[in-house]
Amino acid sequence: DARVTQTPRHKVTEMGQEVTMRCQPILGHNTVFWYRQTMMQGLELLAYFRNRAPLDDSGMPKDRFSAEMPDATLATLKIQPSEPRDSAVYFCASGHGTAKRETQYFGPGTRLLVL
Amino acid sequence: DQQVKQNSPSLSVQEGRISILNCDYTNSMFDYFLWYKKYPAEGPTFLISISSIKDKNEDGRFTVFLNKSAKHLSLHIVPSQPGDSAVYFCAASGDTGRRALTFGSGTRLQVQP
Numbered sequence: 001d002a003r004v005t006q007t008p009r010h011k012v013t014e015m016g017q018e019v020t021m022r023c024q025p026i027l028g029h030n031t032v033f034w035y036r037q038t039m040m041q042g043l044e045l046l047a048y049f050r051n052r053a054p055l056d057d058s059g060m061p062k063d064r065f066s067a068e069m070p071d072a073t074l075a076t077l078k079i080q081p082s083e084p085r086d087s088a089v090y091f092c093a094s095g096h097g098t099a100k101r102e103t104q105y106f107g108p109g110t111r112l113l114v115l
Numbered sequence: 116d117q118q119v120k121q122n123s124p125s126l127s128v129q130e131g132r133i134s135i136l137n138c139d140y141t142n143s144m145f146d147y148f149l150w151y152k153k154y155p156a157e158g159p160t161f162l163i164s165i166s167s168i169k170d171k172n173e174d175g176r177f178t179v180f181l182n183k184s185a186k187h188l189s190l191h192i193v194p195s196q197p198g199d200s201a202v203y204f205c206a207a208s209g210d211t212g213r214r215a216l217t218f219g220s221g222t223r224l225q226v227q228p
Binding site: 004033035042043044045048056091093101103104105106107108109111 | 146147149151156157158159160161164166204208215216217218219220221
């Protein structure tokens with residue numbers, strides 16, 4: 001049963017601390033997406049990668065957020081320093097980048113609370 | 116500027132009846148549309164999709180209809196079951212190489228037993 005996994009599932013931290021979220025895409029998928037869900041904005045794209053290369057990170061606050069794929073089985077999203085407004089659920093999704101119209105499969109999310 | 120809109124935040128139907136969830140979009144470049152279902156504390160789960168070359172796609176109890184001229188799509192669930200109670204998100208992507216999805220704000224469906 002192939003699934004996207006995310007760790008941690010929950011994170012509570014204090015303002016100013018560094019937060020790192022991890023995602024393991026489905027084996028064989030070569031596109032990875034990071035989305036954020038908030039009450040006000042709904043689900044919004046932060047960044048996405050194809051074959052580990054970043055293709056679009058226009059939705060991400062560049063001064064504090066960074067996204068990387070150290071290898072094909074791991075994607076990370078880092079916030080440094082974190083702020084209370086970063087509190088949200090962060091979802092990772094993966095897909096087959098070779099398909100013209102791909103379906104994305106989501107992980108369970110990391111629920112972040114910044115105090 | 117919301118490019119994908121779900122104007123009904125919630126919908127309540129009786130078990131066994133039809134549920135119709137609606138979605139409108141403004142970007143004419145969108146050519147692939149998906150519906151996701153989301154339970155609390157879980158990630159969105161893919162339900163059904165349709166490309167712009169079709170006007171209908173069916174999968175069991177779920178049917179998606181696409182009206183390109185009206186930039187409107189809908190998801191029909193027949194018959195509705197209590198287990199269908201969830202938040203349903205409409206999403207769209209464009210044929211420009213940008214594969215990311217643009218999501219609507221979601222509709223919470225409650226199926227009453």
